[in-house]
Amino acid sequence: MKRIKGMGNLLRYLICIACVAVILLPIGILIHGSFQGGGIKNYVDILTKYHIETYFINSLIISVSVVVLVVVLDVLAGFALSKLNFPFKNGIYIFLLSALLLPAAAILVPVFQINSKLGILNTYLAVLGPYVVLIAPFNLLTIKNGFDALPNTVLEAALIDGCGIVKTLFKIAVPMCKPSIVMAVIWTFLSSWNEYMMAFVMLRKEEIMTITVIPTKFQSMYGGNVGKLYAALFIILVPGIIIYLLMQKFIVNGLNAGAVKE
Template identity: 30%
Template structure:
């Protein structure tokens, strides 16, 4: 940044200082709960209810993290959630990409109505449709099976994903595909070799949203999966809470462990997320 950039934007020093102060306060408010959970997870069993404000408590230990895997089926819950969330994100992205491209590039009867209907479905949360979905899964024999849970997650995430991807496809000039058609490329070739590489930011953001929706979802998973050997992570974490008492040190450690896969996914997709967050904001 050049020295006179601030003056070119007519931003006073006081205004810039105020912005930074607000941002710092916001970061502190956001990080404090996480740091508090970390502090509880690191405390030894005899000082869980300590009133100390230290982030790293006296006698800090990783015993709670070990016990989370020893006393509970945390590793199995992680694997189950990775399977469900990963498959749901994969199928949702595949279906959403092709549908969004069709809505963006082709004129056909019912196109506008179809987009409107997709938007209307977002007015109803998944929990509202849980009863008919559950009855349907019972008749199909898909309860207590991951495929049934994946179907629900995919079907509920597709409408939003289509709208988001369509907004991004609309920003890509059609002349790129037309040039490919002139060179003899088919529609599928132009899509996979030209459009899809340009749409990586939106695809990455869609995959992240779809994964996180399945990773943190509790109510639907609680209803569809009843087998104690097939529980997903959110359901398993709730089961760690006892009726009369809860080992908060182990519970906090497990909560931190569950955040690791999402953090890894954020880091892996970080170079695409900045572009993906502006999906549909500018139409070119």
């Protein structure tokens, strides 16, 4: 019996190792390719010769702005849809979630035309709106599930003690729903940081480009210089990897929030 159990544990470990290997293989290929040609000089050139800090700053400004907009909107909407009663609540919720079915490519041309007529192409505003529309629905689902898990009795007690709706939301509900909100912050930041299509189409001036557009620029500059191209790709991945490794506990807790309800 112990032998069978030991074999089962060994099989699980082997499956886990195989899954990790499949996930890490592309990153390993990327790192290996980044040293082709110039070795570590590829990274030095990317970091020192091409003003990559400008692209990092652009991506950071856009990502932080999107995080603030998405989280504020989803916290307000999630609380209202979870704890307040008003007409057509379920219909509004389903309508908002329907944006999950909307691919970025489907709205690319209309958004470009709207931005062109508004005169905001090659500005941060050109991508802020589309990012919020595309990212907010998933986080609304996450945050609402977190609010659904909060006992109504706690919120009712706060209201009886004299707290208004707004104070109850920010003093009681938001702190108790922290895992879901932190999950929304992480997911929004990573999604906006890694987005390529909208940024490539809407931000054509070099001084406003985001970090994800840089490999395309380098590819046209270097042609077959795989080393510099791969080095640029890996540099783009580093912030996302660091954030995920540091915040993976919050990601798991946020995804689990709402699994048990009152």
